[in-house]
Amino acid sequence: MEFQDKHILITGGSSGIGKALLAEFIERGCRNLAIVGRDQEKLEAVAGEYRDAEILTLQGDVAQVEDLNRIVTVLSEKWGVLDILVNNAGVVSAGLLENMSDEDIISQVNINVTGVLLLTRKCLPLLQKSKGGALIGVSSGLGYIANPFYSVYAATKAAVRQFSDAMRRELHQYPIHVMTIYPTATDTPMMTNAAVDNMDDPAMVARESIDGLVMGKINVIFGGEQRLDDIRTNFLDPLKMDEKSISRYEELKERTAKHRAM
Numbered sequence: 562m563e564f565q566d567k568h569i570l571i572t573g574g575s576s577g578i579g580k581a582l583l584a585e586f587i588e589r590g591c592r593n594l595a596i597v598g599r600d601q602e603k604l605e606a607v608a609g610e611y612r613d614a615e616i617l618t619l620q621g622d623v624a625q626v627e628d629l630n631r632i633v634t635v636l637s638e639k640w641g642v643l644d645i646l647v648n649n650a651g652v653v654s655a656g657l658l659e660n661m662s663d664e665d666i667i668s669q670v671n672i673n674v675t676g677v678l679l680l681t682r683k684c685l686p687l688l689q690k691s692k693g694g695a696l697i698g699v700s701s702g703l704g705y706i707a708n709p710f711y712s713v714y715a716a717t718k719a720a721v722r723q724f725s726d727a728m729r730r731e732l733h734q735y736p737i738h739v740m741t742i743y744p745t746a747t748d749t750p751m752m753t754n755a756a757v758d759n760m761d762d763p764a765m766v767a768r769e770s771i772d773g774l775v776m777g778k779i780n781v782i783f784g785g786e787q788r789l790d791d792i793r794t795n796f797l798d799p800l801k802m803d804e805k806s807i808s809r810y811e812e813l814k815e816r817t818a819k820h821r822a823m
């Protein structure tokens with residue numbers, strides 16, 4: 562896939578993995594990009610870092626239908642086509658389900674899932690005009706293997722995985738490649754309070770993800786061979802993964818106690 566003439570929309574393009582994907586697409590020659598986020602100043606600061614590309618900054622909350630409608634109207638008027646949609650914006654709130662506020666449950670679902678479904682549906686008429694496009698979802702290792710204290714987040718990320726599979730099968734007659742990225746712990750603002758060592762570099766995640774896109778991969782899974790083994794075990798013998806998780810229960814509880822990025 563060549564990127565020079567592509568029109569690319571990245572939600573959450575103002576930080577972390579989304580920002581790294583933006584930089585990587587620009588590095589590979591893309592000149593027409595749009596980024597979505599709730600904080601306009603953050604969007605403008607990021608757009609100002611790249612002089613070689615035209616970056617539309619589209620302030621909006623992916624959980625708000627009217628914001629999504631406005632974003633798609635702007636893209637429709639300015640571009641008339643969309644080649645690559647990256648549904649990357651996401652939030653996390655960890656902890657025992659019994660301690661989680663209604664607001665954190667609702668926001669995680671609305672931002673991580675409902676926003677993805679709605680924005681994708683609203684972008685479809687533009688994506689279907691592409692002569693070679695992609696729909697990219699950003700799930701998580703937790704979208705395959707659910708850990709305790711991430712019940713809601715893991716559920717949202719599993720939804721992203723299923724949505725991608727369904728859309729790939731639904732869109733087979735269009736030249737739209739559907740791909741899902743499964744990062745493991747990556748060093749971004751989302752992880753500031755997560756107490757994890759040796760995190761992945763977002764630039765590496767972006768580079769390998771776009772390599773995956775170029776190679777036509779449908780899943781780009783981070784975490785190495787161990788993660789792939791664990792995914793197989795989790796599918797074939799979930800009780801074995803339960804044992805693993807139970808043996809680390811207290812450690813996980815402590816590590817995730819302050820993990821909230823909403």
Ligand SMILES: NC(=O)c1ccc[n+]([C@@H]2O[C@H](COP(=O)([O-])OP(=O)(O)OC[C@H]3O[C@@H](n4cnc5c(N)ncnc54)[C@H](OP(=O)(O)O)[C@@H]3O)[C@@H](O)[C@H]2O)c1
Pocket residue numbers: 572573574575576577578579597598599600601603621622623624649650651652653672699700701702743744745746747748749750751752822823
């Ligand atoms: N970092 C990790 O370890 C990790 C691991 C697995 C999966 N992921 C996934 O990777 C994706 C990116 O995460 P990250 O680590 O790069 O997070 P991040 O650094 O916190 O960035 C999140 C981005 O999403 C935007 N955003 C959040 N809520 C939004 C909303 N309601 N509407 C529009 N934009 C919104 C943020 O901008 P505003 O705050 O200005 O809205 C920001 O640009 C997420 O889907 C996350 O679940 C991350």
